[in-house]
Amino acid sequence: MPLHHSINYLEIPSENLSASKVFFETVFHWQFTDYGDEYTAFHNDSIAGGFYRSSTPSRTKSGAALIVFFSKNLEQSLADVTQACGQISQDIFAFPGGRRFHFIEPGGSEFAVWSEV
Template sequence: MYEVDFAEFPSTSATASGEFFARAFGWEVTPYGPTYSDVRAPGLTFGFQADAAEQSSAPLVTIRTDDLAAARVAVEAAGGEVTKEPFGFPGGRRFHFREPGGSELAVWCTE
């Protein structure tokens, strides 16, 4: 199973970004320290990354799977390039990859 269920945006202030969406639309915000916040909107959760060392240069769409290792094999077999090795984060593990057209995405699971 693969489904898009998360998008991560670079931000100069994860706190300010989260607070904006809470005030503007009433969405639930979960801060994970001063540099990261999740925002839960109907049907999608998205995050704001304010740590410059961890930010992607563009929004990062993430794909959920039940098997991270199998997803990596599928990505590489289809011509994708892993750009960030699997790592843990609050909620699971993920890796980043670049598809042949140049866009970076991520695959994650709740391991």
């Protein structure tokens, strides 16, 4: 049973559902279930949600929330994102408590990956 007031499900816009699916299957090992041509649900051991077809992707420059993944090996995660056709929008940088980079997945939405120092 989900925890009271915990984030339970994420819905993310994508300009290209099939490209988003391939990217997240490849890099993050998410599993997908399609619900028609306009929506696909995903899950893995720690998160569930879906991608919906939209011409307006999620980007911080337009005020969207940023979803941030944790990595034990930031350089390897950057290589995995790049190899799977993710576009690095902000290279690795330091911040108090760690380092991170931002990327645009093939469906157009922005995400980040962080690691401890």
